[in-house]
Amino acid sequence: MNESIWYIFISASLVNNFVLAYFLGICPFLGVSGKMATATRMGAAVTFVMLISSMCAYGIHWGLEAINAPFLQLISYIVVIASTVQLVEMFIKKMSPALFRALGIFLPLITTNCAILGLALFQTAKGYGFVQSIVYALGAGAGFTLALVLIAGLREKLDFADVPWTVKGTVLTLLVAGILSLVFMGFSGLGSQ
Amino acid sequence: MILTALIALGSLTILLAIMLVIANKKLYVYEDPRIDKVEDMLPHANCGACGFPGCRPFAEGLVQGTVLPGKCTVSSDEARQQIASYLGVSLGSEEKMVARLACAGGKNVARNRAHYDGLDTCTAAALVSGGGKGCFWGCLGKGDCEVVCDFDAITMDENSLPVVNPDKCTACGDCVEVCPKDLFSLQPISRRLWVACKSLDAGDEVLEDCEVGCTACGKCAMDGGPLISMINNLPRINYSLNHATEVPIQRCPTGAIVWLEDNGSKRKGVESKKVLRKSDKEMGWS
Numbered sequence: 001m002n003e004s005i006w007y008i009f010i011s012a013s014l015v016n017n018f019v020l021a022y023f024l025g026i027c028p029f030l031g032v033s034g035k036m037a038t039a040t041r042m043g044a045a046v047t048f049v050m051l052i053s054s055m056c057a058y059g060i061h062w063g064l065e066a067i068n069a070p071f072l073q074l075i076s077y078i079v080v081i082a083s084t085v086q087l088v089e090m091f092i093k094k095m096s097p098a099l100f101r102a103l104g105i106f107l108p109l110i111t112t113n114c115a116i117l118g119l120a121l122f123q124t125a126k127g128y129g130f131v132q133s134i135v136y137a138l139g140a141g142a143g144f145t146l147a148l149v150l151i152a153g154l155r156e157k158l159d160f161a162d163v164p165w166t167v168k169g170t171v172l173t174l175l176v177a178g179i180l181s182l183v184f185m186g187f188s189g190l191g192s193q
Numbered sequence: 194m195i196l197t198a199l200i201a202l203g204s205l206t207i208l209l210a211i212m213l214v215i216a217n218k219k220l221y222v223y224e225d226p227r228i229d230k231v232e233d234m235l236p237h238a239n240c241g242a243c244g245f246p247g248c249r250p251f252a253e254g255l256v257q258g259t260v261l262p263g264k265c266t267v268s269s270d271e272a273r274q275q276i277a278s279y280l281g282v283s284l285g286s287e288e289k290m291v292a293r294l295a296c297a298g299g300k301n302v303a304r305n306r307a308h309y310d311g312l313d314t315c316t317a318a319a320l321v322s323g324g325g326k327g328c329f330w331g332c333l334g335k336g337d338c339e340v341v342c343d344f345d346a347i348t349m350d351e352n353s354l355p356v357v358n359p360d361k362c363t364a365c366g367d368c369v370e371v372c373p374k375d376l377f378s379l380q381p382i383s384r385r386l387w388v389a390c391k392s393l394d395a396g397d398e399v400l401e402d403c404e405v406g407c408t409a410c411g412k413c414a415m416d417g418g419p420l421i422s423m424i425n426n427l428p429r430i431n432y433s434l435n436h437a438t439e440v441p442i443q444r445c446p447t448g449a450i451v452w453l454e455d456n457g458s459k460r461k462g463v464e465s466k467k468v469l470r471k472s473d474k475e476m477g478w479s
Contacts, residue, residue, distance in 0.1 A: 069197050076205055083209040087216050094220040160317060 005135040008128070010190065012139030018115050019147040020177075020184040025115030029148060030173055032106075039152035040145065045106035047141025050119050052088060053081040054137035057120035058130055077120045078112070085111040115144065151180060227256050227280070234276050236267045240343065240365035242290075261285025267344075267363045289382045290364035292346075292357050296332040296376045297389040297449065297459070299352025300473045302404040303331055308476070314340075319373035327402030330391040332376055338368035351471075359457045386420075386436050388428050389459065390449040395426040400447075404468060407449035417441035 003011075018024045025046070032042045060076050089107045093100045110116060119140050123133045154176050163172060232252040243264045245251040254260040255276065262276040263285035277284045307325035309318050315337040318324040324333045334353030346361035347368060355368075359382060369377040376391060388407065392399050395409035409426035421428045421441055428450060430436060439462075442450050448465030 064201070067197060067201055069194075069201055072198055072201055076202065079202075079206060079209065083213055086213060090216050090220040093222055160312060162312065 003132065005132060008132055008135050009139035009142075012136050013143035013146065014184070014187045015190050017143040017147060017184050017187075018118065018140050019144055020181040021188075022118065023181075024118045025110075025113050025144060026177075028110060028113065029151065029177065030170075033148055033152045033173070034155060036149065036152045036156060039148040041102060042106050042110075043141070043145025043148045045103050046110055046113075046115070046144050046148075047138065048103065049081075049085055049107065049110055049116055050137040050141045050144075051134065052084055053077075053116050053120050054123060054133045055130075056080045056084050057124060058133050061124050073124065074117075074121070077117060081116060081120065082111050115140070147180070147184075151176060154180075225256050228252050231255050231276055231280065234268075234272055234279070235265060236272070238267050238343065238363075238365075240267060240363060240367070242266050242363050242365040255280060255282075258282065263287045266290070267365075289359075290379045291359045291362045291382050291457075292364065292366075292368050292377045293380045293384075293387060293453075294332065294355055294357065294376050295378065295389060295391045296330070296374075297354070297405045297451075298326075298328055298331040298403040299350065299354040300334065301352045301470045302468055302474060303328055303406075304402050304474050305476050306402075315373050316371070328392055328394075328399075328406060330374060330376075330393065331403065331406075332374065337371045337373075338377065341367045341371045343367065357457055359455070384430075384432055384436060385453045386430055386438070386441065386450070387453050387459075388430065388450050390427065393426050404466075404474075405447050405449060408447060410446060412444040412446070413441040413450050416444060 012018075016022060019026065019029045028042055028046070032038050057077055057080075060080055061073070064070050064072055064076065085107060089100075092103065092107075119137060123136050126136075128136055151173070155173060158172060158176070167175065228249070229252075232249050235248040235252060237248055239247040241247065243251045243260065243266070245254060245260075251260070251265065255262060261282060261284065262273045262280075264287055265273060266287065266289060268276075273284060304327040305325045306327040307322075309321060309325035311317055311321065313335055315324070315333040315335040318333050318335055323329055326333060332354055334349070336349045336353070336355065338355050339347045339349050343365070344361050344363055346358045346363070347355045348358070350356050357368075364379045366379060369375075369379060374391070380387075390403075390405070390407040392403070392406045394406075397408075399406040399408050407427055409423060411423050411428075413428050414421045414423045417428075417430075417438075417440065419431065420434050420436060420438070421430055423429070428441075439452050439460075442448075442452050442460075442462035442465075444464050445462045446465060448461035448468075451459040451461055453459060
């Protein structure tokens with residue numbers, strides 16, 4: 001595949017947004033989108049984990065190809081991503097307590113998220129190289145952060161809105177998420193000419 | 194094929210496990226076990242009155258010796274003493290702080306210029322041209338502070354004015370933060386002399402909107418000497434001087450400068466006019 005890195009980035013962040021087009025990672029999308037501050041932190045943590053898992057997946061894929069066992073892909077991705085994130089978490093806790101306090105509690109939450117595994121499987125299926133994989137992870141992370149920040153802003157505004165009591169709370173969040181997803185469909189023509 | 198899978202996955206997991214075990218040893222972060230114990234003795238209110246983000250950071254500070262247990266205003270005397278003897282430090286004393294409201298304009302004395310009909314919170318009302326009240330600086334009386342107070346220290350009185358119970362107030366600062374008009378401030382409880390008005394207007398402009406506002410006549414500043422100076426049409430009390438005197442309140446015509454009693458109630462000066470009206474003050478336009 002010889003897609004340019006800009007194409008990959010725009011595609012992963014907007015056109016094929018992980019949350020709003022693929023519906024991956026809905027749990028943190030609905031769970032931690034109540035406040036803008038936590039949403040941005042969660043977005044940063046997801047981007048970070050995606051970057052790590054993307055690099056891991058590239059390495060494992062290469063290893064599994066070497067021993068001719070691609071059917072082990074799924075299970076080894078999960079194992080390696082989970083333990084690597086654990087390792088990085090310990091490393092951060094030791095090296096930078098400030099960063100750990102900002103990011104720490106979010107890291108274990110998203111390690112086993114489907115968006116993380118989805119990213120690893122997609123990049124393998126698309127046959128991306130190392131640089132392409134990293135750009136893909138960054139784009140996906142940026143798209144995830146964008147979606148999270150958008151819905152957090154909307155939810156903060158809606159807290160002051162006078163809405164019928166039947167749709168208050170989770171229902172309203174789901175409605176907003178659906179409309180946001182519809183809006184992102186507008187990007188679907190991008191890049192196809 | 195099964196053999197390949199077993200060997201590949203087995204070696205992968207063992208490798209990762211070894212890596213994590215080594216990392217756990219190498220990257221172990223030592224935490225003082227006393228932090229957990231001290232945290233258990235704290236009230237778990239996470240109110241932030243001590244100046245730390247929560248009870249755990251405060252416990253860390255206690256164990257490190259950067260603060261003394263007296264800084265926690267929420268826990269009881271026994272609990273504080275327990276922590277002090279556990280850590281072998283002195284108790285340390287802090288003067289109790291309470292939240293004080295710089296407004297006395299209840300519904301019966303302060304005029305509304307507009308009828309606000311919307312979401313029943315001060316935050317929302319303040320967004321609409323600062324609320325319906327005639328006095329721009331005055332309390333909107335929707336009780337955001339009563340709701341936000343975790344310790345039930347604030348109650349709204351019959352004139353929709355918050356009253357702070359000094360015994361229950363822990364000076365956590367939540368009401369200071371939530372008030373859209375910035376009327377609350379945390380003050381040491383020994384400060385009895387208090388200006389219960391924040392209006393920067395002077396003279397008749399104040400009286401048109403509120404009967405108990407400060408008209409900036411300056412009588413308290415004359416009587417108080419160096420203790421009180423008039424700044425921006427409001428008396429400012431210099432609390433670094435001896436402020437345990439009731440002299441300045443006596444000649445105040447509206448009773449905007451008051452003497453606060455132990456139970457949080459206000460005493461006005463002898464010359465201030467009495468407010469007898471119980472009903473709401475009529476709306477008005479000028």
